[in-house]
Amino acid sequence: MALTGGADRIGVGLVGARGYTGAELVRLLEAHPRFHLAFASSRQGKGKPLSSLCEGAETALLVEELGPADVAARGSAGVAAVILAMPNGQAAAYVEAIEGAGAEAIVVDLSADHRFDARWAYGLPELGRAKLGAARRIANPGCYATGAQLGIAPARGLLSGPPHVFGVSGYSGAGTTPSDKNDPEKLRDNLMPYALTGHIHEREIAHGLGIEVFFTPHVAPFFRGITLTISMPLAAPVSVEALRALYLEAYAAEPLVQVQDEIPLVRDAAGRHGVTIGGITVDAAGRRAVVVVTLDNLLKGAATQALQNLNLACSLPELLGVPS
Ligand SMILES: NC(=O)C1=CN([C@@H]2O[C@H](COP(=O)(O)OP(=O)(O)OC[C@H]3O[C@@H](n4cnc5c(N)ncnc54)[C@H](OP(=O)(O)O)[C@@H]3O)[C@@H](O)[C@H]2O)C=CC1
Ligand SMILES: CC(=O)N[C@@H](CCC(=O)OP(=O)(O)O)C(=O)O
Incomplete structure (x- = not known):
């Protein structure tokens, strides 16, 4: 070399x-x-x-x-x-x-x-x-695609249909070329949805995981960080304990992926080099799981x-x- x-x-x-x-x-x-x-x-x-x-x-x-x-x-x-x-x-x-x-x-x-x-x-x-x-x-x-794939991968084998990924990015995700998505005036006191179908990261997540995925991105007035709320339909009832154990096991040897009980907050992701997955929940019927993923779009993203x-x-x- x-x-x-x-x-x-x-x-x-x-x-x-x-x-x-x-x-x-x-x-x-x-x-x-x-x-x-x-x-x-x-x-x-x-x-x-x-x-x-x-x-x-x-x-x-x-x-x-x-x-x-x-x-x-x-x-x-x-x-x-x-x-x-x-x-x-x-x-x-x-x-x-x-x-x-x-x-x-x-x-x-x-x-x-x-x-x-x-x-x-x-x-x-x-x-x-x-x-x-x-x-x-x-x-x-891609930044959203990194968080979404890591957030879905451990549960992939349990799903009965496409996960829904609701993503919110800081405006640094839109780069330095001026646009509505990085215009402080347009973002002030606002949350801006965009590319509601067909965002390139929807295709990237699906391609990476080999499953269909629905992804809806939004941009917010904070500078850096991404939060993804991922809702997943389950083919058979799963307990929250079993699901948490699956995530903990999947990432036990991964220093850059932290699995925690609490819902991670995007403001804590800024400046950090890894991804946090938390708030792992299953609904009362055991048929729908929700996880929250945060990361810094400019770092792990x-x-x-x-x-x-x-x-x-x-x-x-x-x-x-x-x-x-
Ligand atoms: N921002 C984010 O959160 C993430 C971005 N990415 C991807 O990373 C890449 C960079 O993103 P980001 O840093 O945000 O982008 P920026 O808009 O902040 O910066 C783009 C850089 O590219 C240079 N550039 C632009 N056009 C050209 C060109 N035609 N030829 C040569 N250089 C050019 C610019 O410099 P100059 O004009 O001075 O030459 C500038 O240095 C993008 O593809 C983005 O999609 C991926 C994950 C996350
Ligand atoms: C807020 C915002 O605009 N985010 C960018 C994602 C940044 C990124 O990772 O884009 P690439 O796939 O091009 O690398 C977007 O939605 O296109």
């Missing part, structure tokens, strides 16, 4: 350093004991110190504007991995250039562009880490998960550099 930035450091480049997820990745990569941030690209940030784009960044690195060919050249010259943290629809040109140049670099794409592409490994380690160790192309899951995936792909401990 190619190393830069010191004999024991693995060079990682970041495209999309100005964005919300990019900033989280900068902070995680800077503090990582084995990775080294080899370049940071943003068109708007070109020529500026990275610290001026990402609060808390300490590196003296200057932001560059790197197009697909530039990134591919870095990927052939010492940069072992490239993280793409751009809006949906932008990754293809970078991937084509990297592959066209024959660069060895691992690619982790945070966008939705490769999540349904069988040639890419889907990077949700808690539900399938075996394939990630040898992966060279990794599609990082994006940057922390990308770091897990990159660690695995580089044969490092999965949680290396993930703050506890």
